[in-house]
Amino acid sequence: MISFERVHLTYPNGVRALSDINLEFEKGEVVFLAGPSGCGKSSLMKLIYLDERPSRGRVMVMGKDTFDYPAHQVPYLRRKVGVVFQDFKLLPNKTVRENVSFVLEVTGASRYELERKIPQVLELVGLAGKVDVFPGSLSGGEVQRVAIARAIVNEPLILLADEPTGNLDPETSWDIVQLLLRIQMRGTTVVVASHDMATVDRVKKRKVRMEGGRITQDG
Amino acid sequence: MRSLSYFCGQLWINVTRNFLMSAAAMSTAVISLLTLGVFLILVFNINKVSSEITSQLEISVFMNKDLPNFRVTQLVEKIRVLPHVRNIEYVPPETGIKKLEKDLKIRLILNPRDNPLPPKLVVRVTEPKHIRGTAEEIEEMEDVEDIIYGESVIQKVLAVSLAVKFIGFALTILMGLGTLFTIINTIRLTVIARRAEIRTMQLVGATSWFIRWPFLLEGMFFGMTGALISAAILGGGYWMAVARVRDILPFLFPMVDEWVMVRVLVVLLLLCGVFMGIAGSYISVTRFLEEEA
Numbered sequence: 001m002i003s004f005e006r007v008h009l010t011y012p013n014g015v016r017a018l019s020d021i022n023l024e025f026e027k028g029e030v031v032f033l034a035g036p037s038g039c040g041k042s043s044l045m046k047l048i049y050l051d052e053r054p055s056r057g058r059v060m061v062m063g064k065d066t067f068d069y070p071a072h073q074v075p076y077l078r079r080k081v082g083v084v085f086q087d088f089k090l091l092p093n094k095t096v097r098e099n100v101s102f103v104l105e106v107t108g109a110s111r112y113e114l115e116r117k118i119p120q121v122l123e124l125v126g127l128a129g130k131v132d133v134f135p136g137s138l139s140g141g142e143v144q145r146v147a148i149a150r151a152i153v154n155e156p157l158i159l160l161a162d163e164p165t166g167n168l169d170p171e172t173s174w175d176i177v178q179l180l181l182r183i184q185m186r187g188t189t190v191v192v193a194s195h196d197m198a199t200v201d202r203v204k205k206r207k208v209r210m211e212g213g214r215i216t217q218d219g
Numbered sequence: 220m221r222s223l224s225y226f227c228g229q230l231w232i233n234v235t236r237n238f239l240m241s242a243a244a245m246s247t248a249v250i251s252l253l254t255l256g257v258f259l260i261l262v263f264n265i266n267k268v269s270s271e272i273t274s275q276l277e278i279s280v281f282m283n284k285d286l287p288n289f290r291v292t293q294l295v296e297k298i299r300v301l302p303h304v305r306n307i308e309y310v311p312p313e314t315g316i317k318k319l320e321k322d323l324k325i326r327l328i329l330n331p332r333d334n335p336l337p338p339k340l341v342v343r344v345t346e347p348k349h350i351r352g353t354a355e356e357i358e359e360m361e362d363v364e365d366i367i368y369g370e371s372v373i374q375k376v377l378a379v380s381l382a383v384k385f386i387g388f389a390l391t392i393l394m395g396l397g398t399l400f401t402i403i404n405t406i407r408l409t410v411i412a413r414r415a416e417i418r419t420m421q422l423v424g425a426t427s428w429f430i431r432w433p434f435l436l437e438g439m440f441f442g443m444t445g446a447l448i449s450a451a452i453l454g455g456g457y458w459m460a461v462a463r464v465r466d467i468l469p470f471l472f473p474m475v476d477e478w479v480m481v482r483v484l485v486v487l488l489l490l491c492g493v494f495m496g497i498a499g500s501y502i503s504v505t506r507f508l509e510e511e512a
Contacts, residue, residue: 051422078424089419094235106425126399150423 001027001159001189004053007057009043009213011031017043019073020214021057025191028155030184032202033193034211040191042086044210048191050074069149082151082188084161086205088143090135090150096122097131100150107154117153125149127180136187148176152183159183161192165199181205187190229433230440233413236451240409248445248496249452251364251398252488256453258394259487260480262387267475269380271358278354278377280340284312286362289339294362298342299495301356303349308341315339337364395491400402405497406438410479410503417507427508434500442496446488453488454481 001024009018018040025031031145033041036092046052047059050066060068062080069077088097100121101114109117122128125145144164151159161180165173177192177199184190200207209217233242280298284290295307310318315336328334342357344350348445354368410417420430461477475483 038317049422072426075421075424075426075429078422083422084351089415089422091416091419093416094232098232102420103423104224105421107427108222214469 001025001029001064002191003060004047004060005058005060005068007047007054007059009040009206010051010055013079014190016213018047018054021215023208023215023218027189028128028184028187030181030190030192030205032200032203032205032209034197034205034207034218035137038197040058040213041195041208041210041214042162043195045083045162045191048158048160049078049083059060062083062160076108079103079154080150080157082154082156083166084144084147084159086162086166090143092135094133095132096127096138096149098147099135099146100153103150103154120149121149121153124137124182141176144168144172144176148179148183150163152188156188158189161190163196164192165194170198174202177203182216195216221325222429224320226432233433233437234440234478237409237412239461240412241437244405244441245444245448246331248402248492249448251401251443252449252492253452255394255491256484258391259484260453260457260475261473262391263483264447264478265383266410268473269376269383271473273376273380276343276347276369276373278342278344278350278357278366280357280363281365281463282340282362283336283364283368284337286338289342290362291348292445294360297360298340298357301353302354303344303346304345305345307343310339310341312315312336312338327511347380347478366451398491399495399498402438402442402495406434406441406499407496407503407506408495409437410434410500417504421508425504431501431504431507434504435497438496439493440496440500440502442492442494442499443489445496446492449483449492450481450511451490452487453484454501455483457481 002023004021007018007021008016010016021044033044035041047054047066050061050069053059053066061077091102092100097118101118104114104117117151118131119128122131125148127142127145127149130138130142135146138146148161151161151191159180164176164179164180169177170192171194180190180192181203206219207217208215254345258297278296282294290307299308312334313331316327316334319336321409342353343352348372350368351370354370357363360364405465417430457480458477461474461480464474
C-alpha cells in the first residue's frame with residue numbers, strides 16, 4: 001500500500017528531516033511509528049499525503065510514485081488518505097457536524113450520503129451527542145475524536161494519525177488507540193505516530209522506531 | 220446543484236460567523252464605491268453642462284432691413300436644405316428689439332419705424348463641429364448682409380468640452396483602479412484571516428476551485444451589497460439635490476435627470492462592485508493557493 005525506497009528529505013532551510021528510509025506498509029496493516037519529538041515521524045507522514053516530496057528516493061502510495069501525481073491530482077489522492085493532524089486542524093467556526101461533513105462536501109457527496117455517514121461516524125467515535133457543538137467547547141479527548149471522525153468519514157484506504165494521544169490522560173489515550181484499531185479492522189491501513197512509548201508498548205502491533213530522521217528498529 | 224447549495228450555505232455561514240471581518244469588507248466596498256459614484260455624478264453632470272453649452276451655439280444671419288417676406292422664405296428654404304442644419308428660427312425686427320429691451324431693462328424706441336434692427340435668422344446645427352462650415356456656406360448666399368457665430372468662442376468651447384470628456388474618462392479609469400485595489404486588499408485580509416481554513420481544505424482533498432468558489436461568492440456579495448448601499452445613498456442624495464436646484468433654477472436646469480442618474484449609478488456601481496469583488500477574491504485566493512502549493 002505504501003513504500004519508501006531509500007528516501008531522504010531535506011527542507012528548503014537545510015534541515016535534514018529523513019535519511020535513507022526504507023519501509024513498506026501492507027494493506028490493512030496497523031503500524032506505530034515511535035520516537036521522540038523531532039525524529040521525523042511527521043515528515044514521514046507528510047510524504048504519504050503529499051504535503052512534501054522526497055529530496056531523494058521514491059515514495060509509492062497506492063501503487064503510484066508520488067512524483068507521478070501532478071499538482072491537480074493531489075486533492076484526489078488526499079481523499080483516499082485520512083489524516084489526524086497533530087494540531088487537529090479543526091475549523092473553530094464550524095460545529096462538529098460541519099467539520100466532519102466538510103470532507104464529504106469536498107468530494108461532492110449527496111445529501112443522502114451526508115445524512116447517512118455523519119451520524120454513523122460520530123456514533124463510532126462516541127460523539128453522537130455533540131453534533132452541534134463548536135470545537136472550542138470540547139475536551140481534549142473529544143477534539144481528538146472529532147479529528148478522527150473527520151479523517152475516516154470518507155472511508156479512506158489509509159489513515160494517518162499524528163500524535164493522536166498527545167496531551168491526553170492514559171485512559172483516554174488507550175480509548176483512542178482502541179478506536180484506531182477498530183478502524184483498522186475495517187480494512188484500512190493505519191499508521192500512528194506517537195512519542196508516548198507507554199501506550200505504544202501496550203499495543204501488540206508492528207512498531208517502527210525512529211531517531212534523528214532514521215529508522216532504528218522495525219518490528 | 221449540491222455544490223451550489225453548499226457554497227451558498229457557506230457564504231451565509233462565513234458572512235455571519237466572521238461578522239466583523241465581513242462588516243469591514245463591506246464598509247470598504249461602500250466607501251470606495253461611494254467615492255467612485257460621487258465622481259461619476261460629477262463627470263456625467265459636467266458632460267451634460269458641456270453638451271448643453273455646445274448645443275446652444277448658433278449662427279445669427281442678418282438680412283437687409285427691407286427684404287420682402289417671400290425672399291426671406293426663399294432664404295430660409297435654401298438654408299434648410301444644407302446638411303447638418305437642425306433648425307431655423309426667424310426673428311423679425313420687432314421681436315428682436317423687444318428681447319433687447321427686456322435684456323437691458325430699458326425702453327429703446329417709442330415708434331416701431333425707428334427700429335434699427337434688421338430681420339434675423341437663428342440657425343442651429345446638429346453638432347458644434349459643423350457650425351463653421353455651415354456659416355461659411357450661408358455667408359455666400361444672396362440676401363445675407365452679415366453673419367455672426369463667434370468662431371473663437373466655439374473653438375474654445377469645443378476644446379474645453381473635449382478636454383472635460385477626456386480627463387473625466389481618464390480619472391474614472393484611475394478611480395476604478397483605486398477602488399479595485401482597495402477592495403482586493405480588503406478581501407485579501409479576509410483570506411489571510413481564514414488561511415488556516417484554506418490550508419485544512421487543501422489537506423482534506425479540496426480542489427482549488429472548490430476552495431475558490433465560496434470566496435468568489437463572498438467577494439461578489441460584498442461588492443453587490445456595497446454597490447446597492449452606495450447607489451441608494453448617492454441616488455437619494457442626488458434626488459434631493461436635483462429637487463433643490465429645480466427650485467432655484469426652474470428654467471435653466473443644468474443637471475442630468477434624476478431617473479437617468481439613478482439608473483446609471485445602480486448599473487455602473489453594481490457592475491464595478493460585482494466585478495471588483497469577484498476579481499479581488501480570485502486574485503487573493505489564487506495567490507494564496509499558489510503560495511501554499
